[in-house]
Amino acid sequence: RLASTGPGSVAMSSGGTLSILRSDSYAELSQYRDQHFRGTRYDQERLLRKSCTLYVGNLSFYTTEEQIHELFGKSGDIKKVIMGLDKVKKTACGFCFVEYYARGDAENAMRYINGTRLDDRIIRTDWDAGFKEGRQYGRGRSGGQVRDEYRQDYDAGRGGYGKTVQCQ
Amino acid sequence: MSRRRHSDDSDAGQPHKRRRTSEPSEIEERLESLICRVGEKSNSSLESNLEGLAGVLEADLPNYKSKILRILCTVARLLPEKLTVYTTLVGLLNARNYNFGGEFVEAMIRQLKECLKVNMYNEAVHLVRFLSDLVNCHVIAAPSMVAMFENFVSVTQEEDVPQVRCDWYMFAFLSSLPWVGKELYEKKDAEMDRLLSQTESYLKRRQKIHVPMLQVWTADKPHPQEEYLDCLWSQIQKLKKDRWQERHILRPYLAFDSVLCEALQHNLPPFTPPPHTEDSVYPMPRVIFRMFDYTDDPEGPVMPGSHSVERFVIEENLHCIIKSHWKERKTCAAQLLSYPGNNKIPLNYHIVEVIFAELFQLPSPPHIEVMYTTLLIELCKLQPGSLPQVLAQATEMLYMRLDTMNTTCVDRFINWFSHHLSNFQFRWSWEDWSDCLTQDLEKPKPKFVREVLEKCMRLSYHQRIIDIVPASFSVLSPANPVCIYKYGDESNRSLPGYTVALCLTIAIKNKASNDEIFSILKDVPNPNQDDDDGEGFTFNPLKIEVFVQTLLHLAAKSFSHSFSALAKFHEVFKTLAESDEGKLHVLRVVYEVWKNHPQMIAVLVDKMIRTQIVDCAAVANWIFSSELAHDFTRFYIWEILHSTIRKMNKHVLKIHRELEETKARLARQHKR
Secondary structure, three states: OOOOOOOOOOOOOOOOOOHHHHOOHHHOOOOOOOOOOOOOHHHHHHHHHHOOEEEEEOOOOOOOHHHHHHHHHHHOOEEEEEEEEOOOOOOEEEEEEEEEOOHHHHHHHHHHOOOOEEOOEEOEEEEEOOOOOOOOEOOOOOOOOOHHHHOOOOEHHHOEOOHHHHOO | OOOOOHHHHHOOOOOOOOOOOOOHHHHHHHHHHHHHHOOOOOOOOHHHHHHHHHHHHHHHHHHHHHHHHHHHHHHHHHOHHHHHHHHHHHHHHHHHOHHHHHHHHHHHHHHHHHHHHOOOHHHHHHHHHHHHHHHHOOOEOHHHHHHHHHHHHHHHHOOOOOHHHHHHHHHHHHOOHHHHHHHHHHHOHHHHHHHHHHHHHHHHHOOOOOHHHHOOEOOOOOOOOOEHHHHHHHHHHHHHHOOOOOOOOOOHHHHHHHHHOOOOOEOOOOOOOOOOOOOOOOOOOOEOOOOOOHHHOOOOOOOOOOOOHHHHHHHHHHHHHHHHHOOOHHHHHHHHHOOOOOOOOOHHHHHHHHHHHHHOOOOOOOOOHHHHHHHHHHHHHHOOOOHHHHHHHHHHHHHHOHHHEOHHHHHHHHHHHHHHHHOOOOOOOHHHHHHHHHOOOOOHHHHHHHHHHHHHHHHOOHHHHHHHOOHHHHHHOOOOOOOOOOOOOHHHOOOOOHHHHHHHHHHHHOOOOHHHHHHHHOOOOOOOHHHOOOOOOOOOHHHHHHHHHHHHHHOOOOHHHHHHHHHHOHHHHHHHOOOHHHHHHHHHHHHHHHOOOHHHHHHHHHHHHHOOOOOHHHHHHHHOOHHHHHHOOOHHHHHHHHHHHHHHHHHHHHHHHHHHHHHHHHHHHHHO
16 A cells, blocks of 8 residues: 555545444453443443453463463553453453553554454453552452353363352 | 323433433434445445435435534545545535535635634545535535645645655645546646646655655665655656546546536635744655565456556545544455455455555554554454465565565564464474575575564463474574573582572561672672772672572562562662662673563563663663673564653653653742
């Protein structure tokens, strides 16, 4: 392509842009809102819309910070990775936060890394309002993530069966 | 008594689901949606959809003419992949409403002038092509289009202008000819011949020193990497030889010929190319990337030759689709795969070639590299029975041609391939590449495999990589990324600083403060005793060695542990690395500890720059030092160097911006 100094969607006085070209569904906010967030819905959404931090879910318990850094580093320079931990065992429990220096880099992660594989698992990313101490712990009753409390399937990368199934 | 409607009571505070009146913005959205969607998959034929839409728009002209004009101008500029759909639509509207046709042409010319003024040259090419196809739709008279092209080509006669300016006007002319060459030649063959001969002489005299810089391969075999204007010129010459018969472009207006030829045409106003100014920035020249030809898919439809105009049109359109939908990977993949002519051209090959053309583009790809990886994965999902095979074939071809591939492109190939494999359980027929095992390890093929395996390991773990390659490939496998602590072994107890290292280890484990660390380090002798300049802390390489080795070893567990260590003992680092030699030595020690784990070296260097323990100059000196010469061609070195330069650039830009802002504030102060 010929390099253009102006993006195609710059609004011009005699033209404009097209909504089909503005579409950026991968970078939009999802329906999920952290119920433990302290503040109004409005505050939360404001923070989500300018956040540089992503929540990453469906990781294997064995996925390392190094692997996450390598994968997410493909969309830009990473400021920090915070591994999600089992509240009791303090071991990895399958999620993490990735914070970028620039929002644009986080957007590209949402567009191109979300829904692809890490450690052979399809991982999911979502906007996060920002890390706060305590948020690195799973909120399930057994110490891991809530989803691992109740699930019925066997998942070798996430401790086998769900906790309630294990207790049976 | 007022009769209040039920809905007013029951819907109090709730948004009405039933609109009583439509807002103007909603009408505009609906019109935009109707126009943008025409040509998409539909139960009706394209012709009947266009006919229907023309009727709707014609009826809306009295009330919404300016909106319709704006939308049509915008699709002309931003949806070039649907060029002929929209020129047909404009043709139908012009046949029904001559004035509207005239106003549209005027609006297009205004838009073209504005694009050129603000350096939007890609969009301007689309507008020129749109105008030229309007000749085919009987909206614009052919002689006036030829006149515009005559003005374009005469730019090549201008003196003291950048070559890229003349190049653009030449490109705008030549690249419109696949659409309108036939019509223009039929109406004005003498003028066209003159233009073509002027073109030929311009192309002969223009400079092409940029070509070696932009070629992905240095070899001309199997496919020469041609300069873009030269390639286009060959394609146009062949088109002319074929009597301007072009069979690939979808031309919906042909079905409406009886209606359109009744329409009155407009003359383009004389168009003077705006003069060159200091602010003009023209597009960079390109080299055309080719990796496939008709021999690569012997069973499928024949791939148009490199000098066929069909090849040009297909590539242009596929690039346009990516440019339109790069943010929406599923849409992008679907649009690429639904490119018309699927059964007449080997579409999967064209798509893969166009994607690699962008990925390998020099100096930089148009979009972020990871987009192409994910786009290819989406394409594989949509065409699981055919696209993965084409991709495997492409990978094999790229591997075969590594010897002449530009190093930057090899780097991108490595990054793409390793990331791609990580999405497919690293399944690959590595044995097919055993030829590289007999070569010198520094040769491109074995080097490529080594770097790929190293990157694959970064996305997984060491044992996984050992497991996925045949045993014979162990010589190319990456090292186990373990830390090397020189004071760790009892057998090293005679090393100077060993006891201090032990002391330090215990102290750090017991959460010692920076001051306690300093006092422990005081006991370390300075091998550079003679260089003591008496100004307090001097460069003591042994102190640096003992401290950095010990700390990094203790924090080896993860990146986070190491970053915490750097943060906690930042003061010690800053003091030890105060001098330039200190900074260099810190980097050397980091390398000694982590030489098996290049990824760790890279993140530590990044963190040390950001926390100002070392500076960019120190990193550059370290990378170009003789101690690292043996690793000079390993890609992690360049990863670190490029990352360092990027940080430096960002820093310079940031400071520059702050300076400008401060100057502006000062100027405002003085005005008071």
